[in-house]
Amino acid sequence: MSDSATRTAGRLAGQPAAALPLVRVGRSRGLVFWAGLLAAVVSLLSLMPLGFIAAETLAAGKDSIVELVFRPRVAELLVNTMQLMVISLPLCILLGVGTAWLTERSNLPGRRWWAMLAVAPLAIPAFVHSYAWISAAPSLHGLWAAVLLSVIAYSPFLYLPTAAALRRMDPALEDVAASLGHRPLAVFVKVVLPQLKLAILGGSLLVGLHLLAEYGLFAMIRFDTFTTAIFDQFQSSFSGAAANMLAGVLVLCCLLLLLGESALRGKARYARLGAGSARAQSRTQLGPVGALCGLSVCLVAAALSLGVPLWTLGKWLLAGGVEVWRNEWLWPALRQTLLLAGAGALITVAAALPAAWLSVRRPGKWQRLLESGNYVASALPGIVVALALVSIAIQWARPLYQTLATILLAYLMMFLPRALVSLRAGIAQAPVELENAAQSLGCPPARALWRTTLRLSAPAAAAGYAMVFLAIGNELTATLLLAPTGTRTLATGFWALTSEIDYAAAAPFALIMILLSLPLTALLHAQSRRSAGR
């Protein structure tokens, strides 16, 4: 045996033999326990609105339910909602998939610019779209106005995933189909379209949930949906049984959408879209007529979704002059928005962390249950969350009613998944072996987690923070109902001014909201262009 071996042995012999503690809990069990507990608390919190609606429905009793649900008003709202969905969704799909194909898979002139313009409407809050159109054409109202605005405001939700899927698609599949004797159109229908199924379903679900949850857009053009009806009901009679029952029906609609999407999705995964293919995809060469048609589609879409809002906004800003920027509410509103969004995003990202870590490191039955809980909770419209929180605060926690804590809790419930998705992706990119290596180098589990995984997922956390920040910055419904008296954010300030038909004074609020949203929109655009995706 070598000299050094003896030396090592000597050093080791000098070590106190019983100094190392044997503990019952295995590696990072303690950490898993605490993370699990925190994740469960957050999940239960976000399921609170659902529980509230269920409890209220049970408490109301059968007769009262029949009386409140089976009445002409509910039928009318249902018909409105159905019509809106049935007309808007196919149009959104057509526009979203069409522009995605044009910008990703054809040689449309200026397609990079059109791709940006297809995403840009997302930077404009839905109710600002409404404002732009209603102040340009005051007579606009009803179903067709709702359809027009929904398609304009929400088709980017279909464009983004479809464009990303088109980018990731393996061109070899199309080559094979062509070599088997399929014409280009047949290749598109039989090979490309089926692979877009998941993207289209996901985008449609998002649009559907927005249609159910949106308040400002539809209120401004006087189109009644469940959300606007609940809002009105709430303002007139406070938290009455009628509002709760309407919310119950709305929640059912949301759950139906979720179920429908997952049923349609089925077990389909299709070919692994994988880490992208080395070979560039071929682009369809449009003839002069095709190019002209493509250009006009993109041009009309951009004119309606960007041109009209920007033109109207510019008109009002010009008309208002310097005066509108001197509004005593404007700068405090910006400050309050930044404050609320900053604090809300921080809390939300922190709350998402345990669940995100668990879902990557300890996937299992309980963790999946928590996750589906979060998923369902996130589908609940802001109005339902607000209604539940107001009622619960009034009944059981009066001092919390209309406080900062309540509104921050509402933001947490509504926007948790945005932080979760981002964090989960970040943590998944930090291999567990790094935590192990850090522990073998003498780091206790929590510190190992901090120095490796959390450090590495910091960019993802920042992206999640930005997403939540901007969502809160543009949030209207819950903020109107829950914010402490005297709070005025950019969105609620804008809303108050447009309600007084002071369109010029509202314009700076809208402009600042759009400017705040631009970075997020750019981020989403960049993400969808990165072919790795997922």
Add this chain to the structure above:
Amino acid sequence: MTCLHIQSLSKSWGAVRAVDAVDLELAAGGRAAIVGPSGSGKTTLLRMIAGFETPDSGSIRLDGTTLAEGGKAVPAHLRRIGYVPQDGALFPHLSVADNIGFGLSGERRERQRRIDELLAMVSLEPAMLKRWPHELSGGQQQRVALARAMAQQPRLMLLDEPFSALDTGLRASLRKAVAEVLREAGIASILVTHDQAEALSFATQLAVMRQGRLVQAGSPEQLYRHPVDADTALFLGEAVLLPATVRQGKASCRLGELSLHQRREDGPTSIMLRPDQLRLSAAGDGHPASGLVLDSDFGGQDCLITIQLPDSPAGQHPGVTLQVRSPSLTAPRVGSRVAVEVCGSAHALAG
């Protein structure tokens, strides 16, 4: 003197016994290799020694300290056991210097001195210190991972297939370098691998695992020449397995009467010969173990010759087909007759 002492260690994942009552001992400064097909439980065993998993039962002792016993375990960060995983697991957000210094505390100058020392130990240029992990080649990454693990002066070094992602030439040289570094520092080590050649050349002590159980342990030479069963024999290298009958300490098989390495009771058995024990020569007519060359597979320096031996003349042994390596230059042609000679003694397999 024993350094590591593992006794009836078990771990289950649900109904699957990943590690089943394993006993293992490793001398101070020794190098052990655990080999086995994937899913044999070797990595789970290593992770229990490292402290990443807690055994269900059994004990692990290192230099007299108990690391795991009766379902309790010392957390990984208190064990001072070095660990080099398959891909190195370098921290991507830290430079090479900070990776190596991760486990080091104390004054900055002293820390830097240690880092320089460790870098030299694994034969890397000082200029590497400022590099980022993604700027290193696979071999360099593994060297840095080894230096990082050496920083805390581990009592035992665990290597979890650290060479398997590298290409063949680099693999052998890095394996030699790692063995050298560990020998110089006098650190006992355990290498987990599914590559038998790697295990045979690295280890002073070899353990074969299969389905969670430790099938056989001993010196590489001992296991190669005298495997406990056919699976182990084939896992550790090419082997010729033949049915035989033992009579008065000799094995009678299609290749003739062979002396046996161990004592066996009379009766039927199965024997193993390594290809390096077989020699081919041009067959005289009367040679009892001669056959026809069916196929010759050119493989560069040697050829793999397939020989068909008919039933033995006296009829007591059925015919067999053998595969024997022969130097390319003197390899017999397809269709020629060759005689097969055996050098050394045969090894009778259990079961």
